[in-house]
Amino acid sequence: MSHWVEVGTVEDIPKLGSRVLQTADGDVAIFRAADDTVFALRDSCPHKQGPLSQGIVHGYTVTCPLHNWKISLESGEAQGVDEGCTGRYAVQVEAGRIKVELKG
């Protein structure tokens, strides 16, 4: 089972930035790209669990603040030669309001 949760507006997140959605299952990082596309990933780098929400966002990629792994915002997969993947959440934006699909 899953359900959609409204978490806030696009304007709540800085452009090329991220905010955290705290859930019972752990933190979810909500990202806003330069073109206002919104993504949601588990806030944990597949490498050493660094908080991706604290990284630098560029294009549809975030660079982890701990060891500079680059994680695709679209797939959650590590880019380049690094291998690993972090959980991805479906996102809907309607009239500037962000909804994220959570399990349970």
Place this chain on the structure above:
Amino acid sequence: MKEKLVLVGNGMAGVRTLEELLKIAPDKYEITVFGAEPYGNYNRILLSPVLAGEKTIDDIMLNDLQWYEDNNITLHVGKKIVNVDRKARKVIANDGTETAYDRLLLATGSNPFIIPVPGHDKKGVIGFRDINDVDTMLAAAKADKSAVVIGGGLLGLEAANGLMLQGMTVTVVHLMATLMERQMDPVSGEMLKQALEAKGLNFLMEAQTEELLGGERVSGVRLKDGTEISADLVVMAAGIRPNIELAERIGLHAERGIVVNDTLQTFDPKIYSVGECVQHRGETYGLVAPLFEQAKVCANHLAEHGIGVYEGSVTSTKLKVTGVDLFSAGDFIGDESTEEIVMKDAGNGTYKKVILKDNKIQGAVMYGDTVDGAWYFQLMRDQTDVSDFRESLMFGQAHLGDAGHGGENAAALMSDEMEICGCNGVTKGCVVKAITTQGLFTLDEVRAHTKASASCGSCTGLVEQILASTVGDYSESTKATPMCKCTDHCHDTVRAAIKEHHLISIQAVREHLEWREPDGCASCRPALNYYVLAAWPAEAVDDPQSRFINERVHANIQKDGTYSVVPRMWGGLTTPNELRAIADVADKFEVPMVKVTGGQRIDLFGIKKEDLPAVWSDLNDAGMVSGHAYGKTLRTVKTCVGSEWCRFGTQDSTGLGVKLEKFTWGSNMPHKFKIAVSGCPRNCAEATIKDFGVVCVDSGYELHVAGNGGIKVRATDLLCKVSTEEEVKEYCGAFTQLYREEAHYLDRTAPWIERVGLSYVKEKVVEDAESRKALNARFIESQKYSQTDPWAERVSGKVAPNEFTPLKVVG
């Protein structure tokens, strides 16, 4: 409709051009490639290790057939282009295939020079150029016993070594008295010869081949002096000649090579040419580095970006014979206008010679210990004035200042299991494997694939050495290295453009300089943010999203995602009230660890991000401000107690330390910056390993700069001596500002000063009073916009607290 690009020559230069082109204009051309050899593109430099049995053909493939398919490139292997109809713009292959082009790229490479002595066309006489030659040699090595290699140059020696390792008795016949005389001087050439003789090679020096003997097959070699050597195989390695056969046939202007201009365009504007077949400004090249530089420029023009000029290359050489380490670059012989510095230890098998002209390196030759080859080469390419460190030049880069972490400097002698990169645990074997299996050529590529030298960088020299000995001869100049993958511009160009064109935002810089990625990347964004702020302190607006998280939340991120907080303690002084406030905060927020830092401050660890504003509210109430322990900025001013208490103290070092900290705190810098003030030459504050250090003496103040206590310990250089505190401040401001204005982002003062030279800094800060005062004034001006406590702003609510609060909490 896409335009049509035809590449003739499926070798390293041509395909590298395609790779560069696909990076910047992937959809511009429909590409067709003709290669005479029946393979994909392979790394020709690594044919020697294949011959030596250290690698296989599969190991050295750079682009397999799948790559061509993936990039929609039509590849015709085993087809030779025999003609080009330049009017109708089509190429004609030997099987009659005709292909039209809008642009034609000739990368026909070179041919081995076969000396036209009688018998040169017998069976068993070959060059050393392609996979076919290697196959012939390997087959010969199975059946036959003896081989003669004609030519004791780089290629000849590698061929001879390979054949010997395959079990043949090999004699090298060399016309000159010195082996590799184009790369070696007589001393190092002799050391090389002895080392190779010890491995089992035979040499006949100053020997001219007169005739190749035998019937249909070669059976021996006769020299001019009458000596005859029997040989089942003769390898001609007397040099290469640019392959201009096709160019000449189609009437394209060629001299020794196909003549091209600085954009790699031939005399026919539709036809470009790169690689060993090219003659540029009178030079032809047979090494890989120039080909890659040409490929980059050529691709840029094929993509019609119209920037990028090829201005010729300076090359260096490595010999790929396992266990033999030699390096050579530039003019290593010298003349009456040059000086030479030589260091030789025959017992240890090492020899170094550097040729200087006006204190600039003209060339170098090294045998045995080559770890500093890349460094000398860099100094040579950049024409750095070495007078400031001339006395230690021969001891190598590690001996500038003092030694530090590591100490291993001979990669060739390391076993595969030995750890190269202590930060990321990468072994030598790992690096070599990545280079050969992934076809890597540059330091950046090795870093990306293996992480070796990608963290602290202290093993960069070793990695470069492994890279050089594995791929041959490719290295880049850091001076002109692009900032990151988003641009071809280097740091200096970008900084100059920001100043010249009044660019006050990151966006403006990216647009003006045509960045490839609209958002930039995690590497260039913080650099650009710094550059615009440093150039236009009053106008540029800080972009928090382009700062590393530490600088965004004004605290240090830790491995578990919590933060550490360091309140400022001016000059390392504190009070009972401050200590009580710190203790209260530690209690209230259940801080798991409190630690004294190396810079005389107190560090509170394990603070949750959302608690940061509250922690700071309490600390602010006690009168404390951020210690900037997280920033590319002034960190700490470390002091000793000085004349106020110490019986040896000559000046008030604590008082001066506090003044310097009040003066410099908050400043944006290319990297972290540390200051210390010691009250006497006993130097208890360790001022001589700081970015700016003051050592008080009875008559005044010694000012020391560009020290570093980190990865590589570097003692400071003495800048000058002054007599008043006011002067200390002025020199400090001027030095800091020069560093702020001219260093590359993420350069500490130590590498910066090693690049620009102490003399240059003295010229700007010490000798020219006007320049010093102007620098200091600019520093004071920029400080007006920097000295706001970030926490006071946040606690007071002037800055939105978004950064610290979750967007939402559910469940």
